[in-house]
Amino acid sequence: MPSADPGAEADPAIQPRNIHFGFDSELPVNWHSGNPAISHFYDALSLTFPEGERFFIDSVRHFADRITDPELRRDVQAFCAQEAIHSREHRSYNHLLTTHGIPVGGVERFIAKALRISQHWIPAKSQLAATCAYEHYTALFAEAILGDSRVMAGAHPLYRDLWRWHAMEEEEHKAVAFNVYQTVCPGVAGYLRRVLLMSLATFDFLITIPLLQAWLMAKGGEFWNMRSWAHACYYLWISPGIWRHVMLGVFAYLAPGFHPATRPVKPEVLAWRLHYRATANRPPRMTPTLFGE
Numbered sequence: 001m002p003s004a005d006p007g008a009e010a011d012p013a014i015q016p017r018n019i020h021f022g023f024d025s026e027l028p029v030n031w032h033s034g035n036p037a038i039s040h041f042y043d044a045l046s047l048t049f050p051e052g053e054r055f056f057i058d059s060v061r062h063f064a065d066r067i068t069d070p071e072l073r074r075d076v077q078a079f080c081a082q083e084a085i086h087s088r089e090h091r092s093y094n095h096l097l098t099t100h101g102i103p104v105g106g107v108e109r110f111i112a113k114a115l116r117i118s119q120h121w122i123p124a125k126s127q128l129a130a131t132c133a134y135e136h137y138t139a140l141f142a143e144a145i146l147g148d149s150r151v152m153a154g155a156h157p158l159y160r161d162l163w164r165w166h167a168m169e170e171e172e173h174k175a176v177a178f179n180v181y182q183t184v185c186p187g188v189a190g191y192l193r194r195v196l197l198m199s200l201a202t203f204d205f206l207i208t209i210p211l212l213q214a215w216l217m218a219k220g221g222e223f224w225n226m227r228s229w230a231h232a233c234y235y236l237w238i239s240p241g242i243w244r245h246v247m248l249g250v251f252a253y254l255a256p257g258f259h260p261a262t263r264p265v266k267p268e269v270l271a272w273r274l275h276y277r278a279t280a281n282r283p284p285r286m287t288p289t290l291f292g293e
């Protein structure tokens with residue numbers, strides 16, 4: 001891990017890094033620790049990203065003309081650019097699952113349809129509140145991925161770099177949707193709406209991700225691999241416990257005075273921020289050399 005620079009915290013810029021990871025069929029299916037259940041946990045998250053991040057962009061852009069603060073306008077542009085690139089890379093990531101014999105096109109189309117129906121029926125302010133809730137989740141995942149080196153230990157270098165890159169950008173833009181939301185939905189009504197949408201998002205998250213993970217395990221012929229499941233449960237809930245970290249972090253969101261920017265940033269995360277600022281668009285495979293991994 002690189003050394004932390006206190007100056008990095010003073011630089012709030014959101015920097016889209018247009019990285020093409022170049023997923024190819026040579027990459028292993030069980031890319032994390034050789035364990036299908038852990039790999040498919042991340043794959044399940046990835047399945048939701050291409051359409052989910054498009055939903056986030058739409059929900060924020062909907063209120064673009066209500067934002068007068070020039071800095072927030074710039075942040076929104078950078079937010080949209082980052083999420084669009086994430087969406088593109090995760091589409092390639094997901095396509096590789098199909099190449100590896102797990103056809104995910106139907107799942108992606110189902111998610112796209114569900115989100116389009118939501119966009120038709122759910123009020124725009126609630127869509128934005130949902131985005132804020134999911135952005136809190138992605139920020140918590142980012143905190144776990146960047147703040148604990150055990151989380152990506154055992155991962156294939158390309159996947160490790162992809163998840164760290166995505167985590168870094170989620171950490172950078174974690175307050176953008178929330179700032180837009182506070183502009184258009186202030187006060188008690190805004191608070192109640194965001195708490196309600198966080199409850200629904202939590203319900204969705206806790207159902208959708210394990211279901212997708214189980215579906216991927218079944219399609220990959222690993223559903224009854226109890227050893228893999230047991231190892232994954234230990235990894236997800238005990239050590240390093242990424243699910244545990246995320247679920248415990250959700251409670252802070254329920255405080256009336258919550259703001260994403262006030263959450264303390266771990267020194268390890270600041271160190272990663274400095275590293276990414278210094279290596280903006282270098283090929284991701286260079287990072288192992290820099291980190292001595």
Ligand SMILES: [Fe+2]
Nearest residue numbers: 053083086170
């Ligand atoms: Fe993203």
Ligand SMILES: [Fe+2]
Nearest residue numbers: 083135138170
């Ligand atoms: Fe995001």
